Amino acid sequence: MHSDETNLSLIDTRAVAVALRVQPQPVYEVEEHLDELEELARSAGCRVEARVVQSRSAPHARSFIGGGKAESIGEQARELGCDLVLFDDDLSPSQVKNLEKIIGLPVLDRSALILQLFRQRAKTREARTQVELAQLQYMLPRLTRYWRHLGRQAGGIGQRGGEGEKQLEMDRRMLRRRIGRLERDLETIARTRTTQRSGRRNAFQVSLAGYTNVGKSTLFNRLTRSDAFVQNQLFATLDSKLRRGSVGEGQTVVFADTVGFVRKLPHHLVASFRSTLEEVAAADLVLHVLDVSHPTWEEQQRVGAEILADLGVEADRILTVFNKVDRLDSQAFEGPEVRVSATTGLGIDSLREEIRRRIPTRLVTVTAPSEFEAAALRDDR
Numbered sequence: 146m147h148s149d150e151t152n153l154s155l156i157d158t159r160a161v162a163v164a165l166r167v168q169p170q171p172v173y174e175v176e177e178h179l180d181e182l183e184e185l186a187r188s189a190g191c192r193v194e195a196r197v198v199q200s201r202s203a204p205h206a207r208s209f210i211g212g213g214k215a216e217s218i219g220e221q222a223r224e225l226g227c228d229l230v231l232f233d234d235d236l237s238p239s240q241v242k243n244l245e246k247i248i249g250l251p252v253l254d255r256s257a258l259i260l261q262l263f264r265q266r267a268k269t270r271e272a273r274t275q276v277e278l279a280q281l282q283y284m285l286p287r288l289t290r291y292w293r294h295l296g297r298q299a300g301g302i303g304q305r306g307g308e309g310e311k312q313l314e315m316d317r318r319m320l321r322r323r324i325g326r327l328e329r330d331l332e333t334i335a336r337t338r339t340t341q342r343s344g345r346r347n348a349f350q351v352s353l354a355g356y357t358n359v360g361k362s363t364l365f366n367r368l369t370r371s372d373a374f375v376q377n378q379l380f381a382t383l384d385s386k387l388r389r390g391s392v393g394e395g396q397t398v399v400f401a402d403t404v405g406f407v408r409k410l411p412h413h414l415v416a417s418f419r420s421t422l423e424e425v426a427a428a429d430l431v432l433h434v435l436d437v438s439h440p441t442w443e444e445q446q447r448v449g450a451e452i453l454a455d456l457g458v459e460a461d462r463i464l465t466v467f468n469k470v471d472r473l474d475s476q477a478f479e480g481p482e483v484r485v486s487a488t489t490g491l492g493i494d495s496l497r498e499e500i501r502r503r504i505p506t507r508l509v510t511v512t513a514p515s516e517f518e519a520a521a522l523r524d525d526r
């Protein structure tokens with residue numbers, strides 16, 4: 146079996162997006178999270194046709210939003226010709242099953258959506274293996290006949306015909322086998338990576354971390370004069386990329402560009418991206434990049450700081466970089482922080498200087514004078 150057999154596709158699908166507001170959560174916060182869910186959906190190729198916010202004092206145990214509400218969402222979704230219903234919060238496997246039964250369409254929660262988006266993006270063998278593993282582990286307890294509906298479009302699971310429990314059991318067995326295989330593959334890949342990493346340890350490493358779409362790859366390109374993939378979409382980068390860059394005064398460091406963070410990052414995803422994230426964490430210096438033009442950048446900063454703390458990155462190894470300052474009027478954002486614009490180049494030299502200041506002296510590389518400098522030195526004598 147090759148990996149496409151377990152693939153789903155959200156490309157050209159339409160959805161209703163649903164959020165539960167548990168009082169006293171403010172309405173604007175629920176709407177902001179839905180904005181992001183819609184953005185995640187868009188990045189995966191799925192258009193959100195309608196939004197529903199249900200207020201309750203607590204989630205409904207069986208159906209999360211309540212049976213009556215689920216029924217009306219099902220009707221609305223069918224009227225709008227939708228293919229699926231997205232939930233902003235994580236649902237338990239039994240909630241997914243109950244909701245799908247009531248709604249009559251596939252139900253995806255935020256984690257499932259993020260996993261699907263990652264699946265579409267992953268390019269290198271390691272990223273593909275990591276994402277597929279995370280997705281299958283997530284799907285296994287949630288597998289219902291409704292997933293077929295999506296699987297069909299990509300030649301996915303449930304293709305051998307037949308309905309009912311027997312078919313489901315076959316699908317589950319197939320997934321378990323595939324999961325075992327992927328786990329073994331990943332171990333092999335991780336061993337190779339560790340060997341490669343130990344060979345690189347003499348250079349000062351600087352990794353770029355931060356919320357998705359803040360401009361990490363754009364900044365990476367500017368610092369290393371390269372051409373990593375930049376796109377106004379969530380999770381444009383999934384594969385880490387390493388490259389040397391100059392920080393002035395003849396010194397070079399190794400920069401690492403990696404996957405962005407997002408709030409409510411699925412637990413499985415974090416586990417399978419462990420080796421990628423460990424590389425971020427193992428750097429000598431972590432640039433925590435923020436998009437100061439984003440309406441919720443402060444919340445994104447909190448999410449980023451939590452993830453970095455989880456990964457064991459101490460505060461003194463973090464340098465906060467305020468990006469996209471070109472979008473603000475200059476007075477609006479003052480302070481001693483490192484403020485840059487990766488697109489215009491504003492503040493990049495001070496950033497380089499700031500990085501240089503953090504390189505311990507034992508690592509300062511003594512480079513031979515260039516021919517030009519050598520000539521200048523001779524002339525001096």
Ligand SMILES: Nc1nc2c(ncn2[C@@H]2O[C@H](COP(=O)(O)OP(=O)(O)OP(=O)(O)O)[C@@H](O)[C@H]2O)c(=O)[nH]1
Nearest residue numbers: 357358359360361362363376380381382405469487
């Ligand atoms: N105005 C402005 N736009 C920027 C700046 N830096 C990046 N962008 C834009 O922001 C968008 C996202 O940039 P990326 O570099 O792909 O962001 P990223 O953090 O690598 O995103 P992911 O890989 O998805 O996590 C692109 O449309 C960039 O052109 C900046 O300094 N100013």
Ligand SMILES: [Mg+2]
Nearest residue numbers: 361362381382
């Ligand atoms: Mg990127």
